[in-house]
Amino acid sequence: MNPKLIAIIKREYLQQIRTKAFWISTFLIPSIGLGMVFLQVAMSKTLVAKGKIGVVDLSGRLYDGLVAEYNKPTKDSTEKEKQPRLTQEKQKPPLATRMEFFKIEATKESLPGLRKKLNDDVQKEQIKAYIVLDENILENGVAEWRAQSVKADLVLRETVANLLSRVATKERLKDRGVDPEIYEKARMRIEIDPHEAKEVETESSKNAGFNLAVSGVFFFLIYISIFVYGAFIMRGVLEEKNNRIVEVLVSSVKPVHLMLGKIIGIGFVGLTQYAVWGVLASFMSLPAFAAMMGMADGVPSIPFLTIAAFVVFFLLGYFLYAALYAAVAAPFNTEQEAQQFVMVPAMILILASTTWFFAFNTPNGAVAVTLSFFPLTSPLLMFMRISVQPPPFWQIGVSIVLLLLAIWGMAWLAGRIYRVGILMYGKKPTVPEIFRWIREAD
């Protein structure tokens, strides 16, 4: 390789890893990542169905059953031992509930007169909500729910609906001469235990939970590192411009080498950061930790394909966005000026990151497939698809080829903007001016 390019890469690398920003991001990113995971877990634990709920039971068949059903000890605790291990893990822990039901004495005729007071109670938050169960509820299966908002309290509504469903089922069995206790005993839920349709299963299907978490973490890493290193590149370009060393540099090396050196140097900074994280993670024995959490059997290993896809798509995505950031920064003098233009690729990236669920749930759906070919989003989406359900190899190939083409085009474009842009001091150029540079720089 060109020794001057090496000198540029070396300088960039050594300078960057001496900065505070590097070490801060090294420790901040995993903290944010872990923080988000813990927050999710913590939040799901605080999901409680609670509140005082008035019941107008015009059918006269459900209220007592509802209260009994609610106060009944959960049977899961007694039955758990008998269940096979796998289903045990998959079963959601019973939701904490703190509801209070009370009966509102009313008839069909008196109800309209009562509503004003009930609505008042709801609005003043004396009670959370009231439900009206009409005479035909056992036929039509609809209960009226009155609360401050029709949007909020999803969990609460769902919980009440479940309770009512069970009570109503028992009542309907009674009507048909069946003992509800039989229902209580016979009722069961079948869990799905997913396996791959292969003679010999791969490691990944055995540790689905763990692998899913790994894919998520890697997905997040690609996403956040493109952002962070893109910002590094932008700041580096502006720094060389602002301290006016750039013209000295381009009298010694080709502008394109200067740009490339910066991108590669910061790429190595990124790899260093990953190495630090790797060491940290093995220190904290993340896999063992995951195993203890009951997500997997034994100490699982990350499948090779996931790692390979991560490395490939991280690098390709990084190069594409790095060139983009270099091009966007070059014409400007301050980060604020450049920021408006950085918004565009940043928005695309953010948008791509929000579609992870499509790729995860339907890896071969139209949205996921399209986005896994589009170069600005494919580093994230193709990685996700590969790690969930490897698509046909030709699709991976096409995605990589398109990315390489996009990188080549972006580097070409960025090189031209960079070449002229780095010598532009003072005035902020307009978009037509930037296009003129692209045409003129030969």
Place this chain on the structure above:
Amino acid sequence: MEAAISLSGVTKTFGKFTAVSSLELTVPKGLTFGLLGPNGAGKTTTIRMIMNITKPDSGSIRVLGQEMNEELQQRIGYLPEERGLYRKMKVVDQLLFLAEIKGVDRDTAMRRLGPWLDSMDLRPWINKKTEELSKGMQQKVQFLGTIVHDPEILILDEPFSGLDPINVILIKDFLSEFKKQGKTIVFSTHVMEYAEKLCDRIALLYRSKKLLDGTVREIKNLYRDRVPLPPPVEPEPELEKIFIKAVEESGLTAPSPEELR
């Protein structure tokens, strides 16, 4: 005499504005060449085109008979008008880096820098970050960065602008030293006085066009009858020389980093 630099029919426009128009210019080897002209004349644009930093719209530019290439870049020392250094880098790292991108390995560069670091009193500062140095010190480092690869041709764009007086003298001395070694020097300035004292040949640019070109003597002869002569002046010591003398007589040595802190 072989040309160190030659431009023929060089034109550069920025949009509708013409910065350099059909410029013909020859810089012979071994001479000191002054590119003169007021601000906006097109000096910087011309120099950037010689360095291949800006592409001309038309015309051809040759340096030592070649088009600009990487090998040629290593034989030129260039001090741009817009200049500066990495603020957070140590002085020594900075200089070695500048040498490296000119194709000089670190050992050679270090050996070459030694005497200069001493004569410029920079030695005690080499492990400091550049931003910790005074402006004058930084100017010295910048100049060292320009010559660390021992170039055959020096191209300096407004080398004296913004320099403190001691450094003006220092650089003038360096330039006459280079001239003695047979190196070619091109510098631009809008201060005629510097040109008159230092240059063998000059070219005058004005609003993108070359108005005059020749040796200082030729040009003076050409205009002898048309330009009023200055009144005869009593010879008196130059301020610059007085400054040097005053420093010498003070018996003080250059400040050390500890003193400057």
